[in-house]
Amino acid sequence: MNLKKHIVIALFYFLIVSLMGILLRFYVVTPLPINHKFLLHAHSHTALLGWVYLGLTTLIYRIFLQSADKPKLYSRIFYVTNISILGMIITFPIQGYALFSIIFSTLFLFASYWFAWFAMKYVPEHFKTRFSWRLIKIALWYLVFSSIGPWAIGGVMSTLGPTSIWYKTSIYFYLHFQYNAWFILGLLGILFFFFEEKGVQFNPQNLKSFLYLFNFGGIATFFLSALWFQPPKIFYVLGGIGAVVQMLAFSDLYGIIKPGFPIIKREFGQYSWLFLKIAFVLMGVKLLMQLISAHPYMANLAYRLKDFVIGYLHLVFLGIIITTLIAFLKYFKLLKLSKSFVWLFLIAFATTEILIFYKATAFWIGLPFFAEYYIFLAVLSCLFPVAIGILFFANIRDTKVWPLKNLGN
Template identity: 35%
Template sequence: MKIIEFNSKKWIRIALINFFIVALAGVILRYKINFPLPFLNQKFLLHGHSHFAFVGWVTLALMATMVNYLDKSRVMTSYKKYHWLLGANVLTAYGMLFTFIIQGYAFLSITFSTLSILVSYIFIYHYWKDLRRIKENNHISIWFKAALILWGISSLGTFGLAYLMSSHTKVQELYFASIYFFLHFQYNGWFIFSCFGLLFSYLMENTPSNLIKISRKLFLTLSITVGPTYLLSITGFKIPSFLFWTGAISGIIQLTALVYGYQLLKAIRIRPDLSLTKMTTLLWSLAYTSFILKVILQSLSIVPYFETFAFSLRPVVIGYLHLCFLGLISFFILGYFNALLSSKHIKLNKSGLLLFIFGVILQEVVLMIQALNAILNEHSPNTAIVLFISAIAMAVGLAMLINSGKHKTSIIKKAIA
């Protein structure tokens, strides 16, 4: 008997509640910048916020939607194991949230981080086995297989950081290299590849040949560049010139992904059978725009002038990370949720989504202003307050999404029956 399905009340609500908690932690972080809050350690809260965002929101959402793909593909397997794995993922996420807030990097927080990685390995093993049961649509399976591989590879950055801390290594560049390694293969690997896999699985119900060709070309471009473009993250360090040029050439090659992305966008627009809602179209358009900006900004780091600002200015770093996390990944996931629910005549709260979108865009604009002012050595008045307001807007918007799901419980149950 199947215990877990994607559109169940339980997993939709847990994912959205977790996302709201991520946003709430962001509100507290922004509040603490503007007003006194002495009983909370800013650095500890930041660690809890980021770890919970990765595991409790994005990873949980991706795991659940990928299991949903197995279900829709009529894969005969025990879905009970995925129920337990998703539950274990949530437990480790909350464990990291609270222990990082209380003690920062210490025994308990590192333990929960390690358990989270263990859960990911078990999921990778079982999902890979079940994915092999799908004989058709190989152009979709390769996205998910690559995502799983890159997810596993990203954990090496975590283990590298743990080793450096345990051995009391004092080479700061090695710490940053480990952190950037984890972030790169999460953002550009696990997150993006699984999102493209989900997108093509949604578009491929009638398997049009033009989309298959686009999928394969896009996959080839991203798969051959995802590893070498990590070198762009460490160009500020003293690395051999051949490694710099390897990263630089890969960054240039990666720009061709924008061409295939545009072809994909055109192909989607001429598909009347998709019947995407205006809100899903908006969310995915914003996600695609963020993808364009991400690829361009990543490629610009090749230029020494831009590379200096990319790694030395905090607003640039935060803006880029949030562009990827909120603008690209989260917008896509919310759009995917809305697309699946809309096919059953259910919609996420429109006002909540619009308020969340407003908060994200406002935040990115203000961070860009902060970055430009820092480059010009000018002061940025009141930007910290505006960022606090944007964080509140995102949190309130997500709270409205949770509330909308609560009132449609019975409808959702009928839709997934």
């Protein structure tokens, strides 16, 4: 099984995500014959479930499960997953949340359960005692746990309607445990596998302490996602405690892995190491933003000025999760990385984030807001599909697969 082909498919979804993003950005510049809300659903689902999910599960299979010698079973899971993703790409822009998009979304949930079962059942015995596998296993349980959100949406819509606070809360529940648990913990599991393979030793008590703090903080910070409807004060207290605990967890993590930085720098290469350094720095920014958002004034501000939330989500998704994912794919020889992609991607990310946060800050404290803002944002966003297109076509050539219909072989 050539797993590089699977990553090319994931990159294809990443390219589609970036093109959808361009349409969303130009929608406010010039009239377009699209439904903005429907396309936004397609954009977010394809980003999380098409690109990142496939990239991360392929890595998990490559590292922990390939030696289990179950390629046919994994291929079936992979095909069902892609049927669900393609179905969402087609149906969400046409109908939003409706019958067929819900069918394909539900199919994806079952495919993700299938993968989680497959991974935990067939992982070879020699991995089960490793800390890296423990992280992956917990991440997979968070993947399953996060799906409570999508299942709840159907019940909420049929009983309370989409205007209910429980509708948004169900969505935020899913996003929170995807971003802050499944993705992050899955990537950390791969990082610790790297250290284990390089013979780096860690204090078991420090690892145990980090994991306890991470789990407590990850669960408690969900309350930060519920502050938008101004709940009782206990929600702010619990969210704030969760934010502090998460800072302690990642402070512990930094102390644990810092001695291994020279090994990462040596083994990963210039651009992958650059991506990982950016992810480390932005994780600190993310943790600080979480702590600040526990204050009632800042929580209400984020709800009123949606660009703060958009900027935060893009910072986590593009600046932490995707940079780390790409660095790992490169290290495990599943992806070819080019200088032009790296710099175009970083320029696009940095400039669009600055503009998004500038708009929110301008409306907050009364800074000047220039009329050409939306044009600048849309034009700079065009760098994303250019960068991702370079990455996609370079990897098609590298895997010697063309046309796309042969990628699943």
